[in-house]
Amino acid sequence: MFDLALFVIFPYVALVLEIAVSFYRYFNGSYKFSSLSSEFLEGRELFWGSQPWHYGILFVLVGHVVGFLFPKEVLLFNEVPVRRLILEVTALTFGLMALVGLLVLIRRRFTNDRVWAVTAKMDLFVLFLLLIQTFSGIYIAVQYRWGSSWYASALVPYLRSLFVLKPNLEYIAPMPWVVKLHIANAYCLIAVLPFTRLVHFLVLPVSYVWRSWQVVIWNWDRKKIRKV
């Protein structure tokens, strides 16, 4: 029953919240869609926190997505023990990098008066969730080895069953509690995302790459030129 609420109902609620609230907030004043950078108030410590955190978590996140999209290929890749070892060690390194970065960021937020002045309650909540997520992830990676393989074979089917609207709890039930925590906490993060500064990741400025350097906005329709 508890599993049903946490791993079948909650993910849908979280996803609906994420999408609906993000859209609602974006189109009703996207003013707050940013990460509220505090680099201007403190720059040096941020470097040692933000860089390892972002690069670490990005690699790990992309890893999760790749595993979700191509489970067979991942399993095939992992058949050779050396390849599996390299993959696991790399992923763990990035995970540890993210954890170190996160700890630096948390320390910075609590010890720097200026940064504390721009810290909202929700920021602390997000940091708390992220800490649980990163820490449990690393714990799982160390404790239950070859996660890349059993994630692909045991968890991806569950995740996919959610996506095709035929939730299947078979795979979840026998999982250790840390793995369950990791999954439930991930849903938590998805649910709170649109309410927090995490929204900055929804508005990544990718269009900058192909945009022209200068932006000019005209008062009149340039194509419909006034008669001379």
Next chain:
Amino acid sequence: MDVRSQISILFHLDKCIGCHTCSIACKNLWTDRKGAEYMWWNNVETKPGTGFPHRWENQEDYKGGWVKEGNSIDLKGAGKFRGLKNIFHNPNLPIIDDYYEPWTYKYEDLFTAPEGNDQPVAQPISQITGKPIEIKSGPNWDDDLGGSPLYARKDPNLEKLNAQEQEDLFKVEKLVMMYLPRICNHCLNPSCVASCPSGAIYKRGEDGIVLINQEKCRGWRMCVTGCPYKKVFYNWSTGKSEKCLLCYPRIEAGEIPACMHSCVGRIRYLGVLLYDADKMKDVVHLDEDQLVEAQRDMILDPRDPKVIYEARKNGIHDSVIESAQKSPVYRFVKEWKMGLPLHPEYRTLPMLFYVPPLLPILGKMNLDVYDTSCADYFSTIEKARLPVKYLASLFTAGNEGMVREVLKKMMAVRIYRRSETVGDIQGADMALKEAGLTRAVAEDIYTLTALATLEDRFVIPPSHREEALAMEGMELVKPGDLGFGFRDRPERM
């Protein structure tokens, strides 16, 4: 020919008295808010000096503006690859200590302190943390400190001078300073716009004012790095960048921007310039000493029928063309060639021009008497206290001839006027001829410099907002629209 109109500004530094009235007018109107306390969209610097933020002209540290790369240009510290690579941490971002930590005083203590043997004092407290702070720096911290080892010595422009010339600037009897008021230059090739990953900063087509859309700004802060003049400021409370908006709500209502309207020395002029945007790509990558001349060439004669024809074809309203014909900035910059842009070597094509200050008469020690009289009355430019080389470093990217040309004109006008009004010196015609001026032109320069009325100094083009409103999707058109301002508080949860 792609004719566009640009509201341009001219500051006549010969008239600036360094009173900071402009800064205060701007502060009261725009930046008297949380997160904006440290911002000075308009500030007045003492030169030689370090400026605001500290040593902003040192682009080796701040990495602002464009750099020449072959037959093109690239952003120095921001840009598509560099900007996105540094998105998690921008190594070229100035932090608040490069400006100053804003503070107020705990005035309450003056009233609530218990009776004691000492007078109660109002302690300074930080406007960020609310805790007591030790004030290390503040606005205009280097005000009037020409000659000081702490500030004047650290002026990045001094690096252009040789050791002897630098020493001369710091001799007690030769100490010198000038004022440099600065606002956003509303550049033709703005590097803040180019460095904004969100595309939130834009140049208005109709008048060239550069603005930041606060709704679109995501606070990536690349514009702060991108602007070499450090005139884009990060609001640490709202997480958005802000900058001088040339008081566009006032301009649209036909009023004069606050800093200019309040200027005590009447140093400020504002008017429309028409320019050829097609020439831009050929201008921005020229060698440094050609930049000023090339930028001047981009400015078009608003009385030339061909220019008028092309301007109309581009949608520029007749009333704007008419304003351009009356523009005082056009006269100073194009006709008289007296207006120079600040640090053209940043290649942003700034549209705020400066008439450099004419230098004070140089006195000499004569038998223990400080003697300021000299044979040719106004001394000569070569003997100037503030070396022409220094001014050239500020205004012409090192082209001394160009600065000398302007100073000669100003000197000639003075000699001419002295001979007209007092009649005790000779050689007015000589001086005018040398400067390439006629009596009529000199009279015009004198009139617009010294006697100009408010209407002469500020020729504000009609904004034709009705055309903007006629375009679909603009705000404040439909009944029931809410108007300006925030619909909810900018604070986070």
